[in-house]
Amino acid sequence: MKLLGIILLIFSPLAQSSSSLYVCKAVKAVIYSEAPIENIEATSVKGFSVIDLNKSEVQFNIPIKSFQFKKSLMQEHFNENYLESDKYPNAQFKGKIRESIDPTKEGNYPVTVTGDLDVHGVKKNRTIPGVIRIKDNSVTITSKFNVLCKDHNIDIPQLVFQNIAESIQVTVSGTFSAYKKP
Amino acid sequence: MKKYLLSLLLLCLFFSATAQSDSLMQAMSGNEKEPVSATFKSSRLILSQTTTMVKKHDLDFKVAHRFGDIGGTDGGSKMLWGLDNSSDIYIDFEYGLSDKLNIGFGRSKYEQLLDLQLKYALLQQTTNNGAPISVALLAKAGFTPYKVVTNVFDDYMNRFSYLGQAILARKFSSNFSLQVSPTLLLRSVVPAGDEKTLFALGAAARYKFTKRFGIVADCYHPFSNYRSNSTSTNFYDPLGLGIEIETGGHVFTMNFVNAKAIVENNFLPNSTSSWGKGQYRFGFTISRMFTLHH
Numbered sequence: 001m002k003l004l005g006i007i008l009l010i011f012s013p014l015a016q017s018s019s020s021l022y023v024c025k026a027v028k029a030v031i032y033s034e035a036p037i038e039n040i041e042a043t044s045v046k047g048f049s050v051i052d053l054n055k056s057e058v059q060f061n062i063p064i065k066s067f068q069f070k071k072s073l074m075q076e077h078f079n080e081n082y083l084e085s086d087k088y089p090n091a092q093f094k095g096k097i098r099e100s101i102d103p104t105k106e107g108n109y110p111v112t113v114t115g116d117l118d119v120h121g122v123k124k125n126r127t128i129p130g131v132i133r134i135k136d137n138s139v140t141i142t143s144k145f146n147v148l149c150k151d152h153n154i155d156i157p158q159l160v161f162q163n164i165a166e167s168i169q170v171t172v173s174g175t176f177s178a179y180k181k182p
Numbered sequence: 183m184k185k186y187l188l189s190l191l192l193l194c195l196f197f198s199a200t201a202q203s204d205s206l207m208q209a210m211s212g213n214e215k216e217p218v219s220a221t222f223k224s225s226r227l228i229l230s231q232t233t234t235m236v237k238k239h240d241l242d243f244k245v246a247h248r249f250g251d252i253g254g255t256d257g258g259s260k261m262l263w264g265l266d267n268s269s270d271i272y273i274d275f276e277y278g279l280s281d282k283l284n285i286g287f288g289r290s291k292y293e294q295l296l297d298l299q300l301k302y303a304l305l306q307q308t309t310n311n312g313a314p315i316s317v318a319l320l321a322k323a324g325f326t327p328y329k330v331v332t333n334v335f336d337d338y339m340n341r342f343s344y345l346g347q348a349i350l351a352r353k354f355s356s357n358f359s360l361q362v363s364p365t366l367l368l369r370s371v372v373p374a375g376d377e378k379t380l381f382a383l384g385a386a387a388r389y390k391f392t393k394r395f396g397i398v399a400d401c402y403h404p405f406s407n408y409r410s411n412s413t414s415t416n417f418y419d420p421l422g423l424g425i426e427i428e429t430g431g432h433v434f435t436m437n438f439v440n441a442k443a444i445v446e447n448n449f450l451p452n453s454t455s456s457w458g459k460g461q462y463r464f465g466f467t468i469s470r471m472f473t474l475h476h
Contacts, residue, residue: 021202021203021206023206023210025210048207048210048211050203050206050207050210051203052202052203055203057203059203059204059207061207061210061211063214065216071473072237072238072240072281073237073240073431073471073473076219076220077430079219079220080219080220080356080393081393081394081428084356084393086355086356087356090211157394157429163430179206
């Protein structure tokens with residue numbers, strides 16, 4: 001049993017020091033659709049994300065219901081008719097950073113992340129570009145990419161085709177802080 | 183034994199490290215209570231109003247129409263199954279003073295009734311059953327501006343009627359919503375023997391087959407001795423069945439209903455048409471939502 005105690009002593013700080021983990025609880029996501037009749041924009045600030053710089057892993061989760069539209073009827077239709085947020089409450093992404101990053105070195109790192117983008121219950125393997133910025137012990141991520149409605153089985157009826165673009169531009173940004181065990 | 187423990191411990195450490203970002207993600211996805219939206223597509227079904235509110239600074243313009251009897255003595259092919267007649271036409275404006283308070287103004291063909299109403303969203307159903315139902319309170323004043331030949335209604339003050347209603351609704355699933363509405367109707371002057379204070383209970387349900395198409399059923403029962411005992415005139419409970427189609431900013435309801443009138447102040451006391459006698463009619467409601475702010 002003594003041995004066990006020693007092992008625990010040796011390993012416990014090691015487990016603690018694995019804080020290459022950075023978290024952000026206020027990920028900002030903006031979706032933008034440009035169509036002949038009207039441009040539509042909605043913003044969510046309730047996404048959350050974890051990034052593990054040692055393992056080069058990134059995870060995002062954005063609650064669909066947290067997107068705020070200017071027109072409340074649009075927001076209702078977005079949830080009810082298009083994204084079906086009762087059935088599929090979250091948009092998620094989990095991927096690996098392909099470039100190597102030195103967490104101890106400040107700077108801007110342009111990266112590409114490959115992984116599964118899950119929107120409307122349909123997973124799609126994507127490689128998404130972004131920028132990771134390391135400065136003053138904090139990490140900032142920004143990324144801009146497009147999501148095709150048909151890739152995720154989001155039907156747009158012919159009748160409203162003029163109002164909604166087939167390709168939606170998504171901008172994600174967040175400032176992360178080092179995760180400390182509570 | 184110790185070796186075994188050691189490997190177990192290492193295994194635990196290994197797993198705890200790999201699953202760390204996953205468990206962190208899990209921890210952050212605290213089950214937040216979210217308001218349940220779109221219990222009904224529109225603030226009106228066939229007979230009933232719903233808990234669905236017109237949002238702040240939106241204007242809901244509605245036109246509702248009821249044709250004549252399809253069958254019976256007033257229907258049939260001569261009247262093109264009621265399409266030659268209109269038993270009621272209702273034009274209604276409903277405006278969102280806030281997300282929780284709506285004001286409405288409407289005019290009926292039936293007795294030329296003008297009505298002004300306030301609707302307040304008292305409770306909003308939330309996910310995780312924080313609030314199991316939505317509740318809206320409704321107060322409406324009705325006024326018939328034109329003289330009726332029967333002398334008793336000549337005085338202005340005698341032509342007012344007041345409606346108070348609580349609407350209790352629950353969205354059971356994304357497809358099925360149900361509501362119950364206890365209702366009180368006060369009329370200033372009534373025919374001999376009739377109750378000035380009329381209590382009624384409404385019930386309505388919507389089932390969606392697709393995201394934009396569903397069926398609705400809607401009925402009311404007034405609790406009235408005068409109505410159940412009346413022999414000279416027969417009264418029937420208003421009952422409507424219909425379909426609902428939503429296309430972006432419009433909601434269309436097409437229905438069959440026995441009641442001739444569209445507004446509660448009219449159809450609760452005066453429904454004398456019977457489904458059994460073919461005295462039901464085709465009707466529709468068109469709702470168009472305008473956003474008045476940018």
